[in-house]
Structures are given as structure tokens and as C-alpha cells.
Amino acid sequence: MSFFQNLAAAFKGAAVTPRAPLGRSFVSPWAEAFDWRGGDARGPLNYPVATREAYLKNPVAQRAVRLVAESLGGAPLTASDPALAALVNATSAGQALIETLASQMLLHGNAYVQVLRDADGEPAELFALRPDRVTVVPDAGGWPAGFAYKVGERTMTLDALDDFGQPNVIHIRGFHPSDDHYGAGCLEAADDAVAVHNAASRWNLALLDNAARPSGALVYDPGEAGATLTAEQFDRIKSELSAAYSGQVNAGRPMLLEGGLKWQSMALTPADMDFATLKAAAARDIALAFGVPPMLLGLPGDSTYANYREANRALWRLTLLPLAGKVLAALAEGLAPWFPDARLTIDLDRVPALAEDRERLWSQVSAADFLSPEEKRRVLGLAPEAA
Secondary structure, eight states: OOHHHHHHHTTTTOOOOOOOOOOOOOOOHHHHHHOTTSSOTTSOOOHHHHHIIIIISOHHHHHHHHHHHHHHHTSOEEESSHHHHHHHHSEETTEEHHHHHHHHHHHTSEEEEEEEEOTTSOEEEEEEEOGGGEEEEEOTTSSEEEEEEEETTEEEEEESBOTTSOBSEEEEEOOOTTOSSOOOOHHHHHHHHHHHHHHHHHHHHHHHHTTTSOOEEEEEOOSSTTOOOOHHHHHHHHHHHHHHTOSGGGTTOOOOOOTTEEEEEOOOOHHHHOHHHHHHHHHHHHHHHHTOOGGGGTOTTOOSSSSHHHHHHHHIIIIIHHHHHHHHHHHHHHTTTTSTTOOEEEOGGGOGGGHHHHHHHHHHHHTOTTSOHHHHHHHTTOOOOOO
16 A cells, blocks of 8 residues: 555545556566565555655766756746745755755655744745655545645644635646646656666676676586585585675685586676666666756767757756746745735846847847837836836
């Protein structure tokens, strides 16, 4: 039973929509050998395990997520109200809000922001809840009526709206084609590639632990047909080989064989040894899932972009700005009861990667004599002039 199904059973009969499985995973011989999922590798993806494997143990996935999240967290914001800007840019319990929300959207596909209020009912802090601890509690019609937040054995239910129609929790979610309440994260698409990349790395590590070369076979040849080693002889030879000839410190050490034993080398095929190509392909799939040009992650063999400047511009145009628009629009909508004209956007004129594009746009708009000054400001995304 999944986490969300277990949580649903604890609601004392409340109708809770269970979390859709985060995808199924490809089972390669290497994944089966290392069993890093801790169970049936074909079962639903376990989010805490998946994030540990992808973010904490996979350098490509972690770098891709951090590149997107930290870029958004450090992007210059423009707000319609200074108090709104201060609220969004502030940290809560050590969280950098925008960076945290971007990471959660990439990994989980859902982000939940609790609106903490002061004694006067005004927003004091915005706190990002851990999405794997949150379950949507729908009403009789299927619309989200609340959010259950579970920590350990304790569960706290937050109403979606208070008595005045103001939101207690802002739910930001990515698109999911078959789920009404939860979004799909990039990690779902990258799951297989992460499993292959990690398994290939551990396979290579196992080769290093075994003298960094293909293993061979000790063949018993006493010269008599049908003769075999005794169980005691077999166990003794096995233990001596493990103690004296395996591992990095024993790489290349000469082997002394007793009478009747000969060494038969065994080579792997080129396809079996092509782990570099396997890892490179998996790494590119991970970068693709998170929307990061492989060139920016230092992956070899990428010639899609002429240089880093073009790749960085593509990252902003195709990944960062759409994600920022989704997160900032959701925050502005959720905070609209307190800031009626709430507007949060990225100040494109202060983003170095977009300087060339903005310069070209400014030149084109400035040369458009058929536009009025007010129309030019709207084209450039500027606020109207104060009367």
C-alpha cells in the first residue's frame, strides 16, 4: 500500500484521492543486481527513495535541479507591491521560497505554500510544505477542500480556504494527464535514466573492486577424467582469492597456483564494456527530462548549441521562464485577497543571459513610430506611467 493510501486510511472515513503512482521503472540487469530500490523495482516509484537516488546520489540529476532552482531563486523579481516582494523574497525556517518551490516542482510536480498570518490576519510568512507529506482532501464534489499534512504519526488538516474565503495553502502543480489533484514532476520522466546511470556507475565500481579488469576462471585439470575439487579445497581457494587478489590494492598482483589449477582468462565483449556510452546516453536523458541543455552540465558530445551563451539563453527561454511564470502566477493568485492587484514577474531586463534579446526588442520597439509611448511600454512589459 502506498504512502497516500496509508494516509487515506487514517482519515477516519474521509474520502481521499490517493496519489497516482510516480511511474514504473525499467529493470535492467544492473538494477536487479544492485536492487537500489529496496524491493520490487517494477512497483510504483517511492518518492523519498527516488529523490535520494536522483538528487543525493546522482550528480547529473542534482546539478540539473540545482541549476534550474538556484537560477530562479536568484532571478530579479518585479512586484506590484513592495510588501508583496518582501514576502516572496523572504526566507522562512531557512527556506529560500522560490528556490524551494522550483526544486519541488521539478522533483515532485507539486508545491504547497502555507500562508502564515500575524495577529491581524495579514500574511507574515510563506512556508513551503514538503509535498510528499501532503494529501489533498476533496469534498463531495471532488474539489479540493483541504490538505492533510502528516509528520510521523501526527496528521494536521488545513482547510483550503478560511471563513473569509482566503487561502490557507497555495497549491502549485504541474500538468498530469490522468490525475485531477496532483501534478507530474520531471523526476517521473527521468526515473528510468537515473536508474540506468546509477546502476552503470555501480557496475563500474564493482569492476574496480575486482582489479579493474574482466574476471577469469580457475580450471581444475588434474589429468584424470572426472576428478573434482573437494568442498574443503574449493572453500579454501575461494577465500584465498577473495583475501589476496580482489580489490584495488591487489590490482595486478601475480597469482600463484597449485598443481592441477590453471588460469583461463575471460574477456567481455565490446558491447558489455561500453558503459561510457551507456552512462552518457542516460545522462543526456536526465538532462532532457529536467529541461537543461546537456552542454551546461558538462556532458560530452553535445553540439546542439554553438556555445554556452546560446545554451544558457535556451535554458532561460525554454525552462526557467515557463517555470517561473507558473510559480509566480500561482503565488500572485493565492495572495490576491491581501494584494488585489498582485503581480509577480521576472525582470527580464536584469537577466544577463537575455540581455542580447532584450536589446534587440528595445531597438525594434523604439523604432516603431506607429506605436504610442503607452503602447511601447505594454510591449516591453512595463507598468503604465503614473498619472
